[in-house]
Amino acid sequence: MSSESAAPRASKLEVSGSIIDINQHFYEQGWTDGLPIIPPSEELVLDMLEACPVSAEHSLGRMPPANGTVTAEKVAINAVMAGCIPDYMPVVLAAVRAVMQPQFNVGSITTTTGGAAPAVIVSGPVADRLGIHGGTAVFGSGHQANATIGRALRLTMRNMGGATVRTMEKSTQGWPGKYTLCFSENQEANPWEPLHVEQGYQPSQSTVTVSAVRGIYSFVEATQETGQGVLETLVNSVRSVGISAYHYQGRGSSPILVLGPEHAAEIAAAGYTRSSLKEYLYENARLPLGQLRGRGHYGERAWLEEWETQDDDFAIPMATDPDKFVLVVAGGDGRHSSWLLPWSATQRAVEVVE
Numbered sequence: 164m165s166s167e168s169a170a171p172r173a174s175k176l177e178v179s180g181s182i183i184d185i186n187q188h189f190y191e192q193g194w195t196d197g198l199p200i201i202p203p204s205e206e207l208v209l210d211m212l213e214a215c216p217v218s219a220e221h222s223l224g225r226m227p228p229a230n231g232t233v234t235a236e237k238v239a240i241n242a243v244m245a246g247c248i249p250d251y252m253p254v255v256l257a258a259v260r261a262v263m264q265p266q267f268n269v270g271s272i273t274t275t276t277g278g279a280a281p282a283v284i285v286s287g288p289v290a291d292r293l294g295i296h297g298g299t300a301v302f303g304s305g306h307q308a309n310a311t312i313g314r315a316l317r318l319t320m321r322n323m324g325g326a327t328v329r330t331m332e333k334s335t336q337g338w339p340g341k342y343t344l345c346f347s348e349n350q351e352a353n354p355w356e357p358l359h360v361e362q363g364y365q366p367s368q369s370t371v372t373v374s375a376v377r378g379i380y381s382f383v384e385a386t387q388e389t390g391q392g393v394l395e396t397l398v399n400s401v402r403s404v405g406i407s408a409y410h411y412q413g414r415g416s417s418p419i420l421v422l423g424p425e426h427a428a429e430i431a432a433a434g435y436t437r438s439s440l441k442e443y444l445y446e447n448a449r450l451p452l453g454q455l456r457g458r459g460h461y462g463e464r465a466w467l468e469e470w471e472t473q474d475d476d477f478a479i480p481m482a483t484d485p486d487k488f489v490l491v492v493a494g495g496d497g498r499h500s501s502w503l504l505p506w507s508a509t510q511r512a513v514e515v516v517e
Contacts, residue, residue, distance in 0.1 A: 169220035170234045175205070189244075193327050196318065196342055200244040211239035214249035215256060216517035223263050227270025229325025233259060238319055245315035245343075250293055251308060254371060255315045257514040258283050258345075261373040262320065266415070266510040272375045273326035277407065278334035279375040279506030281320075282419060283313050283345035284491055286359035287369025289516050290347035297347035299495025301421075302379060313345030316373075338378050346493055352424035353492040354431035361437055361490075362513060374417050374489065374511040376503040377407070384426065385498040390433030393426050393498075394440075398447040401481065401502055409450055410460040411507030412483045413467055419503035420444065423494040437490055445485040449478035465507070 178185050185202045189195045201207065212219050212235065219236035226233050235256065242255045262269045262281055272279045285295045296306035304310065326332045334341070350357055359370040382400035384393045397420070408418055422430070430440060453475025455461055467483060482488060489511065494500070 169218070170222040170232050172220060173234070173236050173240060178202075193329060194322055195244070196314070196321065198314075198342065201246055203240045203243040207243045208236065208239050211242055211247070211249050211252050212236065214252040215239060216253055217256070223260060226263065226320065226323040228274055228331050229323070231323035231325060233263065233319065233323045237323060238315070241318040241322060242311075242315040245318050246307070246311040247315050248311075251312050251315070253516050254285060254289060254293065254295070254312050257371040257516045258312065258316045258373055259319050261371055261512040261514040262316065264512040267373065267375070267512045268509045269320065269324060270326075271508050272506060273320055273324050274331045274333050275506060275508075276333050276335045277377055277506050278337040278341070279377055279509070280338065280340035280344055281316060281373050282340070282376045282503050283316060284358065284372040284374075284419075284489070285312075285345065285347040285369065285516075286357050286372065287364070287516070288367065289369035290350075295345070295347040297349040297493045301346045301349070301493045301495075302344070302501070309345045310343050313343030316345070317341065317343060340376065340378070344376075348491055349424055349493045349495075352427065354427055355437045355490075355492070358489070358491060364515065369516040370513050371516060372489065372511060372513050374419055374503070375506045375509040376419060377506050378504065380502040380504060381499060382501070383499050390430035390435065393429050394433075394435075394443060394447075397426075397500065398444065401448055401504070402450055404450065404454055404458045406481075406504055407460050407507055408481050408504050409455055409479055410464040410466070412480065413465040414508055415483065415487065415510040416505035416507060417487050417489050417511040418444075418448075418481055418505055419489040419491065421491045421493050421501045421503060423497060423500045424492060425496070425498045426500045427492045438485070440490060441485040441488045444488050445480055445482060448481045451475060452477045452479050455479060460507070
């Protein structure tokens with residue numbers, strides 16, 4: 164869906180009045196998410212483009228469902244509106260490129276009743292350089308880079324893709340990740356190699372991994388004293404017939420496990436590597452077929468064909484293979500971790516930050 168061709172420059176708009184008036188005008192046009200924006204003046208957009216690795220006219224393609232043409236300049240406009248500083252622009256551009264990859268299925272994500280939103284995971288040296296937070300309160304407020312980079316992606320999806328509550332946004336309930344969800348690894352507390360190195364990139368590179376998720380499912384294990392005990396609680400926390408991931412594995416979606424540093428250290432001390440931990444999740448994050456029949460999304464299931472002939476005791480895994488799981492170590496002190504469970508019709512996408 165990407166393109167190296169040039170596209171026309173964005174048109175200019177003059178709006179008079181106070182910053183409150185400008186914000187109200189943008190909101191009435193459907194260009195904002197309801198939060199205040201930084202008015203995208205020509206000067207601020209040009210500053211953003213100075214940090215962009217491609218020209219303003221560079222086209223990334225058309226973004227469904229409205230098929231608006233996405234250019235670097237339009238991404239810069241949305242990045243200004245979101246409150247980004249220019250240094251963030253290469254990461255924002257990588258995130259937009261990631262959601263434009265065909266397997267991410269961005270048009271369906273923005274129109275599903277499931278309320279999916281992109282989780283942006285930044286891995287590599289750029290996270291430290293820009294202050295993309297991976298520590299205490301990693302999913303919370305107070306982190307400028309996290310908040311504005313994730314918001315810039317969402318505003319680009321909103322304004323170029325065109326899915327709003329007035330048009331094609333059909334989330335039954337939605338969730339705050341629809342505003343922004345961007346974070347990095349807590350690499351200092353990570354007992355394993357960084358995510359981008361596991362994905363095959365050089366340590367000196369930085370990547371953005373994007374996956375569509377439906378929410379943050381937190382769990383606690385503060386009693387078990389071994390990594391094995393933590394893992395048992397971890398998989399028990401997602402054995403639920405209401406989790407749609409158990410019905411749509413055949414579409415290739417990726418469950419994300421965000422381990423707090425203490426849980427990660429305990430699991431690593433028990434001898435688990437990234438690879439063996441993902442194998443454990445694949446083998447144990449399962450539900451009996453009999454519990455899934457006639458419930459949840461059973462009528463629309465997208466399973467492997469051989470599962471259809473199994474008996475009720477057959478254990479259905481959450482993913483088709485261990486490598487579908489994404490493991491991230493993030494957060495601060497405390498024995499808490501989280502699942503970011505996927506929406507169905509999407510696969511994760513990775514882009515290098517230029």
